[in-house]
Amino acid sequence: MKFRRQRLDEVSVNLTPLIDVVFLLLIFFMVSTTFTRETRLGVVLPEASGLPQAEMTDQVEVVISAAGEYRINGEQLVRADADTLRSALLALSREGTDRPLMITADADSSHQSVVRVMDVAGQLGFVNITITTQEPAAD
Template sequence: MRMSLEQRLETNNKQDIDLAPLIDVVFILLIFFIVTTVFVKETGVDIEKPKAVSTQSLERNVVLIAITSDRQVVYDGANVGVSGVRSTVSSVMKRKQKPLVIKADKTVSTELLVQVIDQAKLGGAEQINIATSEQ
């Protein structure tokens, strides 16, 4: 049985939405947001920071070293110890000079904190900050 002229015109006039350009735009936006996002390397340990009135926010592009309450010195989730701070900081600072932030637990002794700061300075860190939380 042959289709009538009306049926043939209806099948020819169906309008579909072409999704290819939409998918292209979504992928371009996804790539844009991935490339422009700044990723911050966290230390990987929970620290109870001391409180301070003069707390300020720092830029996102920093090097983070944590000192836990059980005297572990941690960078990027690995325990580097006080002796590994100098080599770690020097390898990071060779690529680009960044501020160093030390996240020390409030129970950490001043002696250990000073040792870490000394090793970081010997490793080439020019700007060293201590992380605190607001009061």
């Protein structure tokens, strides 16, 4: 008897569907991942290179703390909002808005606090506004 030999099918693995699935997973993870990276702007405060100005007795000094609290001529304001700041500066502006207004802010105070003082002072008519600087560190 003559038996026919069975043909052995060639065993192979088709990699095309596997590669398709891997690429689909890669695309899914790329799309679903959030790439938001919060950045912060580093602000370097200006340093003075000139001589300090002579002390003026007839000036308005506004000091801004790191927490955003205001002191006007050494007196702390009750609240740190624009209305309280406006009423305190309004009382001082009756003596004249030609007086120098000096703004001294802590390095950690917000930019909004400084701009608020400048805005309120400008609305009240102060034109001689000075922002204090720090002396450069000795290297």
